[in-house]
Amino acid sequence: xxxxxxxxxxxxxxxxxxxxxxxxxxxxxxxxxxxxxxxxxxxxxxxxxxxxxxxxxxxxxxxxxxxxxxxxxxxxxxxxxxxxxxxxxxxxxxxxxxxxxxxxxxxxxxxxxxxxxxxxxxxxxxxxxxxxxxxxxxxxxxxxxxxxxxxxxxxxxxxxxxxxxxxxxxxxxxxxxxxxxxxxxxxxxxxxxxxxxxxxxxxxxxxxxxxxxxxxxxxxxxxxxxxxxxxxxxxxxxxxxxxxxxxxxxxxxxxxxxxxxxxxxxxxxxxxxxxxxxxxxxxxxxxxxxxxxxxxxxxxxxxxxxxxxxxxxxxxxxxxxxxxxxxxxxxxxxxxxxxxxxxxxxxxxxxxxxxxxxxxxxxxxxxxxxxxxxxxxxxxxxxxxxxxxxxxxx
Numbered sequence: 001x002x003x004x005x006x007x008x009x010x011x012x013x014x015x016x017x018x019x020x021x022x023x024x025x026x027x028x029x030x031x032x033x034x035x036x037x038x039x040x041x042x043x044x045x046x047x048x049x050x051x052x053x054x055x056x057x058x059x060x061x062x063x064x065x066x067x068x069x070x071x072x073x074x075x076x077x078x079x080x081x082x083x084x085x086x087x088x089x090x091x092x093x094x095x096x097x098x099x100x101x102x103x104x105x106x107x108x109x110x111x112x113x114x115x116x117x118x119x120x121x122x123x124x125x126x127x128x129x130x131x132x133x134x135x136x137x138x139x140x141x142x143x144x145x146x147x148x149x150x151x152x153x154x155x156x157x158x159x160x161x162x163x164x165x166x167x168x169x170x171x172x173x174x175x176x177x178x179x180x181x182x183x184x185x186x187x188x189x190x191x192x193x194x195x196x197x198x199x200x201x202x203x204x205x206x207x208x209x210x211x212x213x214x215x216x217x218x219x220x221x222x223x224x225x226x227x228x229x230x231x232x233x234x235x236x237x238x239x240x241x242x243x244x245x246x247x248x249x250x251x252x253x254x255x256x257x258x259x260x261x262x263x264x265x266x267x268x269x270x271x272x273x274x275x276x277x278x279x280x281x282x283x284x285x286x287x288x289x290x291x292x293x294x295x296x297x298x299x300x301x302x303x304x305x306x307x308x309x310x311x312x313x314x315x316x317x318x319x320x321x322x323x324x325x326x327x328x329x330x331x332x333x334x335x336x337x338x339x340x341x342x343x344x345x346x347x348x349x350x351x352x353x354x355x356x357x358x359x360x361x362x363x364x365x366x367x368x369x370x371x372x373x374x375x376x377x378x379x380x381x382x383x384x385x386x387x388x389x390x391x392x393x394x
Contacts, residue, residue: 005035005312005345008379009042013310014268015260016044017298018381019275020314022366025321027389028314029087031343031381032272033094040098040108045267046259047091048111050277052079053255054128054220056112057213063095063110070096079116105266113255113271113297115223115248120169122228124162125184126152128221132191135206135214136198151187155180168231171240176228185225191218212262219258223251238290245285246294252277253300260305273297275313275367281376299376312345313377315369319386322364331357332369336382343383348374 009016018035020028036047049056059077062068070093074083082088099107116123129152166173175181195215203211230243256271263269276283278298285292302309317327317337327333332354339346357368369380383389
């Protein structure tokens with residue numbers, strides 16, 4: 001492991017955030033893979049990626065030795081198209097090989113901490129709710145009735161009614177505030193009590209792992225109902241976008257805390273996502289006349305975990321994938337170009353003041369460093385030239 005990065009893993013750290021300034025530069029995923037191998041030697045036992053929490057359960061089953069195929073896991077175990085990234089294929093294959101023959105306490109676990117929303121769509125919560133309903137019917141003495149079997153299908157209706165673009169873009173066409181949706185939210189809330197009050201019998205009848213999967217499905221369903229409820233709230237476009245972005249990051253933070261609850265006795269977790277989701281400082285986004293500022297998942301988790309959360313922002317100098325040449329010497333990235341050889345870390349408070357980089361292509365989702373980001377992280381991992389980072393990133 002890079003020695004500078006090694007020094008950032010303090011004894012109190014249980015959640016280590018590693019950010020990237022864009023999802024379109026593959027070098028960051030390769031570096032993540034290399035760092036995870038070193039962190040595993042230091043007691044880290046899990047990784048959490050910016051991908052759907054429920055879909056990731058299939059990936060974790062595979063890396064624990066499940067019978068699925070790697071291609072199927074990559075196609076269906078990742079959201080947002082992240083299964084197509086070579087670095088993620090390498091990560092999943094390596095984790096499976098790493099875990100082979102190891103006792104459960106020493107294996108690496110794979111988690112997602114995102115919700116399955118795209119920019120213009122969000123799915124129905126029906127499938128997740130029906131998973132919980134079916135699980136609760138497995139305990140002795142609780143036979144399923146026909147009414148139980150189709151309750152959520154009758155309330156929520158056709159899945160496409162929820163997932164279509166209009167349901168997110170137009171408050172008047174959102175099903176999130178209908179009487180049926182409100183009833184589904186109330187039933188889901190009741191299921192939280194049921195799942196916990198019946199935990200002893202349910203775990204005895206199934207397993208702790210199965211109970212936790214049901215809990216994850218229930219949390220995902222409630223999160224989607226909350227998200228759709230925000231979609232149904234009218235208002236100016238900027239205000240609506242801010243609410244949706246804030247809701248997503250709040251749900252991400254809940255998921256990260258759930259990951260830590262599950263992994264607390266096994267070891268720390270490496271979390272990998274866009275800088276905007278991991279920095280402690282508020283995140284900001286602008287597109288034309290629209291702008292939004294909201295509390296990031298890292299800001300929420302950082303305020304709750306204190307020094308147990310350490311955050312490293314990703315930064316890049318040159319990148320052919322992004323069309324970036326050498327940054328101006330008076331930019332933050334320009335100052336970092338002369339501090340690292342290849343790639344390395346610099347403490348955030350050692351990065352001198354500069355100007356924000358301009359000329360980057362917004363369509364690539366690239367967010368250059370700024371003072372707000374630096375104020376919200378502990379260090380910066382800078383790539384001098386992303387093209388020089390090989391497949392192993394070593």
